[in-house]
Amino acid sequence: MSEIADLSALPQEEREARENFLFNTKGFLSWALTLDHKRIGLMYLVGVMSAFFIAGMLALLIRLELMTPTNTYLSNAQYNQVFTLHGAIMVFLFIIPSVPAALGNFLVPVMLGAKDVAFPRLNLSSFYLWVSGAVFFLAAMLYTGLDTGWTFYTPYSTTTQGPVVAATMGVFILGFSSIFTGLNFIVTINTMRPPGMEWFKMPLFLWATYATSIIQVLATPVLGITVLLLAAERILHIGIFDPAYNGDPVTYQHFFWFYSHPAVYIMILPGMGIISELMSVHSHKSIFGYRFVAYSSVAIALFGFLVWGHHMFTSGMANVTTIIFSALTFTVSIPSAIKVFNWLATMYKGTVQLNTPMCYALNFIFLFTIGGLTGLWLGALSTDRPLHDTYFVVAHFHYVMVGGTLVGFLGGVFHWWPKMTGKMFSETWGKISCLLVFLGFNLTFLPQFVLGSRGMPRRYAQYVAEFQELHQMSSYGAFLLGFGLFVALGVFIHSLMAGKKAPPNPWGGATLEWQCTSPPPYYNFLEPPTVNDPYNYKPLAYRDGDRGWEYVHPEAPEVPQSEPEPAQS
Amino acid sequence: MSEHVASSDSNVSDGHCHGFSHPMPVWQLLAVFFALILLTVATVYQATLDLGNLELVASLTIATIKAALVLLFFMHMIHDKPLNIIFFMSSFIFVALFLGFTLMDAHGSGYQDKKELKVLDSQRAVAPVDPAAEAESEAPSGNGAGEIT
Amino acid sequence: MSEAAVHGDGHGHDDHDHPAFLAHHFDDPEQQYDSGKLGMWLFLVTEILFFSGMFCAYALYRSIHPEVWTFASQFLNSTLGAINTGVLLFSSLTMAWGVRCAQLRQRTGLVVSLAATLGCASIFLGVKAIEYTHKWELGLLPAGTYESQFLPAAAHHGISQWLYVLSAIPAACVLGFGIWYAMTIAKGEKENSEVAGPLLVTALCYFAGVGLGLFLESGEAHGEDHGPGTHSEEHIDGHEHPGNVHEGEEGDPGHKDAHEGGGEEHSMLPGEAKVVFVSAETDGMKPLPKPGAATDKEIDQSGGAGLFFSIYYCMTGVHAVHILAGMGVLTWLLVRATRDHFNEQYFGPVDYVGLYWHIVDLIWIYLFPLLYLIK
Structure with missing residues (x-):
């Protein structure tokens, strides 16, 4: 702590720059061996985005193949391998670690x-466990294709020639990475407040x-023992x-x-957490029904x-088991619905600013609601029987996983990007990317509901010709979605290269992370931050683009002093 | 709680009372150990009796008593924070859920089919031993393994 | 202990002098200890759920095929199981004692109890090695490789060759630790010799366990001649293998070398055990099959018993891996204990490893009756 004492002599600006976690130490090893949670988070961010890139490319390959009813680019076996790796990489390497x-x-x-x-x-x-798990998966991909589907269902997975053992070991390792992250957060939240x-x-x-x-x-852990038994x-x-x-x-x-x-909720719950923040901050209004939103997270879990x-x-x-499970499935919709209604009520009479993160949050609510409601059809025993294993299921879980988690994740990355990197991004292009993602996503997956309800089974490289139009629509949508995501990537890269310096609090958030500098210092x-109501925006006032939102002392004004239209870069 | 008093006594006597360490008195450790050994003997003895369906219940009851002793004393649960205990014990609820649903499903419709052991297509279904094989079995040539593979 | 006291001095990382053992992001030793403890309990939760998969498989297949369990569990040697239970319970005692020593800063006591714990773990593994290799020789293997116990027995003399394979690593450890111990003594490095000595003893304890196992396995095999027989088969097979039974009781000069225990020479690890077993007399215990249930021979030849052994190997195998992992961290503790790292304010690592060690014991407390005892 002596170095901090030394630094305190320096002017504020200089001191922030020195203690900034991105640059306080330099060199490859200072990142590779860092114990700083912020650096580890950024390394994860790069890692999961790379995994997402690979799996997303595989998705585009699938859609390309499905442009025609017959095999054009991929054989049936290759198609199986491609969708397996798409699913497995997306689930285990991207969605599960993305937000948490x-x-x-x-x-x-x-x-x-x-x-x-x-x-x-x-x-x-846990980060290095994640990396080694990823290596197992990549090895499986490069060696010979895994073709079991991401679920590794037996008896096919015990008889196929694919590298099932390598892939399951990857899953086992990734599982432990996930366990340790979760364990760490529980303890942190319990004892470090x-x-x-x-x-x-x-x-x-x-x-x-x-x-x-x-x-x-x-x-x-149950997944761990399952894949271990599968390998055995x-x-x-x-x-x-x-x-x-x-x-x-x-x-x-x-x-x-x-x-x-439960892993489905590992994927969606953190996304919901992000949306709770985004809704409140960008509406400048306290979250509606705080306790209900908090309890509903635990209830969903x-x-x-x-x-x-x-x-x-x-x-x-x-x-009898199917009936019980079907009935229980409906209980999950209650806390999910509580969240959606509370988010909507939060916007009501708020000062809604359509910043890029907020656009993504609205995108999330729209897509997640569709995903959630179609889930009821699949949870009901009678309607699931015909819809099971069709494109309806594919569309449903993509609405939740992509429309929910991915969009929520992007919203979160846009929202906290200034905090993580200290740079603002282009609002205009951010919003354009959000629009492209929205259009592309719906164009991809709405036709798949139709396909599924008409009986198109999932996981086939070939299909009857009458489905071609809907499949093509879906494929064009996928390319648009991919393009939108590349625009988002471009926004991030542009921000890193030429972004304006971010103020500590560009959006007017009241949670503690907005009290420290952007990017935060090492400690x-x-x-010591003053802890107050995380959703009380009254004491905050907008100054200007360089200073962002600041606490007004001593008396908080009732309304922000200037017209809030911040962060136009 | 008497144990608590005893342990803090030993704390004080050692002159190291720092509030968060609760050294277990030696007599308690030994008493728990001998109780565990006695219970082990009891469960082995119990297995020699013919209790029928009660056997499972009896062994698991003894095992649970032993587990409780280990948890309470060796793992210091009696001095632990309630939160830790709640976390740990709640894991059994989830195990019960897991076992409960899976077993319920296995004993639902189709149970009778599952009960039938399939005869495997390997040499395991080989005909009963004939005198020739018996003669071979006396030869030290590992033919048993040979026949199986 | 109130929250305020736990986080008494809040965020003042500048104004707080941290002892060396206190990580920078914690405010005081108690917060550090509580965090570690909660973390360890959560890890134990994951362990419980990890094992629950196998307990679930056990419950599932036992409830579907109870007759398989009745048949197959007889092949497990409950004496060895009981001995191992006792050994593990004793190691739990020494571990708990070690935690006490760490809390009271009794350095020597801590080193001794950690060494004792390690030794017990090693004995456990030695006995386990005997159990495993004995079963491998008899073809009591997982479902895919299970060999019928009603086929003519493979000739099998003395100690299983697998035992030599398994014992290679502990033997190398004895050698390595022995040399290291001798060197530390010669150089007068007290701290290192306090590590090397217990590790040498640990490696030797494995062989003590093996010896114990050999001795008791022979006793058990002998006992089984009159022990948990299989009623329905005795009429069929009992007279089909008279020669084997006879020979089994006469003893076989081929496995003399295995003996440490004197008296029981004649039925030591008998190659004939398979046959001896199935043709055994029935007295005492009578785990009778339900009327109309498959006979033992049907169970055996259908391969159903393999399922039991699959689950047996998975459960005990994963448990043994946990023992090995525990030995690893115990060694780490031993090294730190000799360096006098632990005191009244900082005994967390010993306590956490203790919790882990006890949970391993706890799982064995359930495995023992479920696998060895219940018919």
């Missing part, structure tokens, strides 16, 4: 007012992260999942979905453990 590991790592301690996560070394090791930071003064993003972490800790099944033929040895493949599905259904059987309605489960806060 990348944004969560950066934000959890800062929002909490702590200096770091509870276990910085564990944090770094500074004085004054009570449970119900925590930002809702932290509540969502906490709920996510609970799922990560409780569900992921392949190597030693233990027969637990193999009907040839008196085992039962449905058991595998139970094991797998006990993790993988817990209900998520009761419904895994709805993935198995057509797998030969016992009738997050030069002075």
